[in-house]
Amino acid sequence: MTVGSDPELLAFAGRLLERHGGLIEPGEDRLLTLLPPELAQVLEAPEESEIGGEEFPLLYGSPLLDRLVHLATRDAPVAYGQINFSYLKKAGFEQLLGQELIFSGANVRLASRAEARSTYLVLICHYVALSDERKEGLIRLGLHEGSGALIPELPDLWEAANPQFFPVAKAPPHFPVRLAAVLKYGLQHAPGAVERELQDFLASMRRRLHRDVKNTREYYEALRLEMEAGLGHPQLTDSQRQERAAKIAALPQEMARKITDLEQKYRVRVTISAGAAVRLLVDVVQLLLELEVHRVLRSVTVIWNPLTRRLDPLVCESCRQAMEKVYPTPLHGRIQLLCFACSRRSSGQGSGVS
Numbered sequence: 001m002t003v004g005s006d007p008e009l010l011a012f013a014g015r016l017l018e019r020h021g022g023l024i025e026p027g028e029d030r031l032l033t034l035l036p037p038e039l040a041q042v043l044e045a046p047e048e049s050e051i052g053g054e055e056f057p058l059l060y061g062s063p064l065l066d067r068l069v070h071l072a073t074r075d076a077p078v079a080y081g082q083i084n085f086s087y088l089k090k091a092g093f094e095q096l097l098g099q100e101l102i103f104s105g106a107n108v109r110l111a112s113r114a115e116a117r118s119t120y121l122v123l124i125c126h127y128v129a130l131s132d133e134r135k136e137g138l139i140r141l142g143l144h145e146g147s148g149a150l151i152p153e154l155p156d157l158w159e160a161a162n163p164q165f166f167p168v169a170k171a172p173p174h175f176p177v178r179l180a181a182v183l184k185y186g187l188q189h190a191p192g193a194v195e196r197e198l199q200d201f202l203a204s205m206r207r208r209l210h211r212d213v214k215n216t217r218e219y220y221e222a223l224r225l226e227m228e229a230g231l232g233h234p235q236l237t238d239s240q241r242q243e244r245a246a247k248i249a250a251l252p253q254e255m256a257r258k259i260t261d262l263e264q265k266y267r268v269r270v271t272i273s274a275g276a277a278v279r280l281l282v283d284v285v286q287l288l289l290e291l292e293v294h295r296v297l298r299s300v301t302v303i304w305n306p307l308t309r310r311l312d313p314l315v316c317e318s319c320r321q322a323m324e325k326v327y328p329t330p331l332h333g334r335i336q337l338l339c340f341a342c343s344r345r346s347s348g349q350g351s352g353v354s
């Protein structure tokens with residue numbers, strides 16, 4: 001059998017493997033490779049192998065290609081930029097507090113306002129969905145680095161604000177050193193975003209599964225009727241009749257097996273990896289709010305974001321979901337900022353409002 005690797009894929013693999021210390025000898029439709037042990041382990045291939053050959057075919061959808069793509073994005077490049085605004089909103093924040101950010105059941109007072117800087121992350125993720133077909137693409141997520149709050153409009157807005165980029169070594173010290181926590185928040189949001197992106201693809205797989213299952217059921221029903229009709233044939237011996245009756249009895253099981261196979265065939269497996277990240281230092285307005293719930297006080301900092309021209313959402317202090325409607329809930333003498341579901345759960349424990 002000839003495998004017929006795609007020349008573009010072979011070229012991509014060759015460049016990538018060389019960059020990771022592999023030795024490559026390109027053949028007509030495959031690559032002879034000598035890989036350093038660590039690289040061979042990552043790719044789950046022997047140190048000496050023929051990539052693109054029958055043993056390691058390099059095709060869309062092949063596990064080897066997935067591992068190569070993972071390798072290519074493992075060390076996602078990070079760019080650093082700054083966005084300055086010569087004019088920031090100065091007034092009218094009280095009004096936004098009842099509209100863009102709502103604190104349910106709390107007295108809210110705007111204590112102070114200051115111009116500040118905050119850091120944001122635009123995370124670009126690559127996804128591959130494998131089912132009866134393959135689909136891949138990119139999604140972009142915007143997050144506030146400090147809180148991990150998802151800011152859905154950010155990926156569409158930051159470029160138009162003309163960021164100034166820095167070489168990594170000269171990035172200003174404002175960025176939190178550890179990116180891991182923000183990346184984790186980002187990757188938590190990625191599956192939902194990919195699912196929205198794949199809506200049509202998922203629907204198409206579901207439709208095909210439904211169609212094939214329906215056809216399978218109809219086929220087995222017709223087969224059963226035909227076989228049952230055949231049982232009445234006068235020339236059948238008793239043992240032949242028993243044999244056929246047993247076959248009929250086994251049909252539902254056989255059909256169930258076929259349907260399980262179909263479900264496997266149309267199951268969608270998605271892999272997501274971080275492709276690249278842009279970290280942005282942005283001029284913002286920081287508002288200090290004083291909240292009061294049942295005579296318990298707490299101050300809260302919120303950000304007016306000049307990119308989205310609105311207040312950034314806050315994050316539930318229990319489940320980390322971004323929220324525009326906040327349920328400040330007194331708990332052990334302290335106000336917690338919770339989403340509706342978490343505030344319900346918390347007052348259900350009877351530990352809340354006194």
Ligand SMILES: [Zn+2]
Binds near residue numbers: 338341
């Ligand atoms: Zn919550």
